[in-house]
Amino acid sequence: MHIDLNSCFATVEQQARSLLRGKPLAITNRLTKNATVVAASIEAKALGVKVGMTFSDAKALAPGLIMLETDPPKYHHVYQVLVGIMRSYSPNIVMKSIDEGVINFAGTTGIINKRPLTDIGYEIKKRLKDEVGCWMRCNVGIAPNRFLAKTAAALHKPDGLDIIDHANLRQTLSRLKLTDLSGIAERNQARLNAGGIYTPLQFLDAPADVLRRHVFKSVCGEDWYQRLRGWEVDDFESSTKNVGRQFVLDDMKPTPELIHSRLAYLCETTAMKLRYKNLCARGVFVYVRYASGDYWYERKMFKSRFFTNAEVHRRATLLMNKRPRGDYEREIGVTCYALEPSSMSQVSLLDEVNREVWLTEAVDQINSQFGEFTVTYASSLDAKGVVRQKIPFGSTRYFELLLNRA
Numbered sequence: 001m002h003i004d005l006n007s008c009f010a011t012v013e014q015q016a017r018s019l020l021r022g023k024p025l026a027i028t029n030r031l032t033k034n035a036t037v038v039a040a041s042i043e044a045k046a047l048g049v050k051v052g053m054t055f056s057d058a059k060a061l062a063p064g065l066i067m068l069e070t071d072p073p074k075y076h077h078v079y080q081v082l083v084g085i086m087r088s089y090s091p092n093i094v095m096k097s098i099d100e101g102v103i104n105f106a107g108t109t110g111i112i113n114k115r116p117l118t119d120i121g122y123e124i125k126k127r128l129k130d131e132v133g134c135w136m137r138c139n140v141g142i143a144p145n146r147f148l149a150k151t152a153a154a155l156h157k158p159d160g161l162d163i164i165d166h167a168n169l170r171q172t173l174s175r176l177k178l179t180d181l182s183g184i185a186e187r188n189q190a191r192l193n194a195g196g197i198y199t200p201l202q203f204l205d206a207p208a209d210v211l212r213r214h215v216f217k218s219v220c221g222e223d224w225y226q227r228l229r230g231w232e233v234d235d236f237e238s239s240t241k242n243v244g245r246q247f248v249l250d251d252m253k254p255t256p257e258l259i260h261s262r263l264a265y266l267c268e269t270t271a272m273k274l275r276y277k278n279l280c281a282r283g284v285f286v287y288v289r290y291a292s293g294d295y296w297y298e299r300k301m302f303k304s305r306f307f308t309n310a311e312v313h314r315r316a317t318l319l320m321n322k323r324p325r326g327d328y329e330r331e332i333g334v335t336c337y338a339l340e341p342s343s344m345s346q347v348s349l350l351d352e353v354n355r356e357v358w359l360t361e362a363v364d365q366i367n368s369q370f371g372e373f374t375v376t377y378a379s380s381l382d383a384k385g386v387v388r389q390k391i392p393f394g395s396t397r398y399f400e401l402l403l404n405r406a
Contacts, residue, residue, distance in 0.1 A: 001103040001117060002141040002149035003086065003124060005078070006158040008099030010041035012074050015133040024049065024062040030248075031069050038070070042158050081131050085124055094146075100153075102146050104235075117142045121161045144230035150182050166230070173200035173228075191215055204228050243273045243281070244335030252291075253328050263320055264380035266334050267313035272372075274336060275364065280307040281336035284315045288323050289331040298322055299337075307342055308360045309377070 005011065009027045014020045024044035028035040035055040047062040059065050079098055086093045092104040105117065121140040128136045141153030143164040152162040155172070164172050178189045178200060195215040197203050203224070211221030223233045245266040251258055274281060282305050287297035298319040306312060316334045323329075363375045 001105065001121060002143075002146065002153040003082070003101055003103070004139045004141075004150075004153045005082065005099040005128075006137045006139060007040060007042050007045065008078070009039035009070065009075060010044070011136060012078050013068055013071070014041060015135040016074055020066065021135055024065045026055070026058055026065055026067050027070055028055065028067055029070055031067065035067060037067075078132055078136075082128070085127050085131065089120060089124075096150075102149065118161065118163065125159070125161070145227065145232040146234045147182060147227045148230055151176075151180075154180070154182075169230075170201060170204070173204055176200050178203065188216075200228075240277055240279065240339055242285075242335050242337040242339065243270055243277070243279070244285070244333060245270050245273075246331065246333035248331045249329055259320075259329060259332065260317075261380055261383045263316060263332060263334065264313055264377050265383035266332070267316050268309045268377060268380055270334055270336055271307060271309040271312040272364075274307050274312070274339075275342065275360070278342045279339045280305040280342045281312075281339050282306075283336065283338035284312070284319060285335040285337060286316050286319045286323075287331075287333050288320075288329050290327040291330050292327055294327065296323055301338060305340060308356060309363075310356075312336060313377075 010025045013025060013027065014023075022043060023041070024047055025041040026037045026044055026049060027039040029038055037049060037051055037053045037055070037058050040049045040051060040058075044058070044062055044065060047065075049058045049062055049065065055065075055067055058067075075098060079095075082101065083093070083095065086101055086103050090103050090105055090108045092106065092108075093101055094104075095101040121142060124140065125138060128138055137159040139153040139157055139159065140161040141149040141151065141155070141164070142162070143149040143152050148164045148169075151172075152164045153160075155162045178184050178192060178198070179186070181200060181203075184192070192198070192203060192215060195206070195210065197206055197215065206215070206225075208222050208225035211225050212219065213221070215221055216224065226233050247262055247266060249258070249262065254262075282303075283299060283301045285297065285299040287295065289295050300315070300319060302315065306315065312334070320332070320334075367374050367376075
């Protein structure tokens with residue numbers, strides 16, 4: 001069962017503020033004249049407002065559009081309620097993002113599945129309204145695997161409930177386009193078209209060998225063959241490849257001191273992410289986007305592994321100091337890559353290494369007990385109230401950590 005909260009952030013704001021209900025509403029990470037829509041209410045979507053639009057473009061489509069900044073504690077509360085509801089039906093749940101998740105009912109037949117899953121789906125809808133608020137709505141999709149359940153959940157938005165099974169699979173796919181299928185965007189659509197596949201039904205009927213050898217030219221073709229037929233091939237968790245932060249600068253003509261402050265903050269929070277995942281890194285990547293639109297980046301692999309705030313900051317600053325000057329910076333970012341399991345728990349033969357680890361652990365414990373950034377860099381102090389934490393859409397991997405700082 002795939003559960004997807006409708007226009008989650010905007011709907012949560014409308015639930016919290018009744019005067020916003022029924023009005024076009026957009027959510028952004030930071031209210032500026034160049035603000036970008038990160039979420040839109042159902043009413044705003046009906047007027048053509050889409051995620052990624054600038055506020056001015058969205059306002060042209062919906063003159064009465066209201067723009068609000070993200071409010072992480074509200075979304076955290078709804079996220080926790082949704083997780084609690086889902087876990088009450090099965091211990092095997094996976095949150096695909098902050099506003100959607102999957103319940104696997106395998107193994108719960110004797111306890112839960114004495115009722116039809118449609119009854120449970122409607123019950124979840126009712127519980128969401130009872131436990132969060134009457135304005136909350138969600139789509140529910142039921143199918144033999146995650147892919148088809150997600151497809152079912154997208155059939156009738158908002159507030160729909162649909163089933164895809166062996167009886168209606170072909171009929172359902174006949175009403176869809178290739179790009180309606182999760183995972184099929186322009187590039188994969190072009191691959192399928194090049195193989196003579198133009199509709200989901202043709203996709204379903206294509207032999208596995210054709211998909212593997214001629215369309216996707218990899219084992220992905222076999223996965224798609226199984227996926228479309230209801231077999232589960234997506235029940236795995238991918239490993240973390242990189243960790244980083246980016247920030248669009250809050251000053252149109254930033255000074256070197258301001259850039260240093262913002263970079264220090266980004267490095268500090270990136271290192272926190274590393275330790276939260278019990279990882280260390282060997283590579284650092286930094287970039288700058290300038291007012292002219294030009295883009296500069298630098299990366300370097302180091303012989304030693306690192307995970308502390310100071311070491312991420314030192315290495316990133318070393319690279320950032322190489323950036324071209326002469327134009328105003330608009331955006332900066334830092335990313336750690338070549339990740340490995342952390343060595344913090346291993347006692348070193350070198351006292352200076354142990355002191356660094358123990359100091360980092362002590363600071364983390366203080367910040368965990370008394371609030372993040374109780375002990376922090378002086379150089380990044382003035383960035384704390386400016387660099388707001390963005391709400392991560394694609395993963396809940398760092399969500400608990402990030403919201404502890406909100």
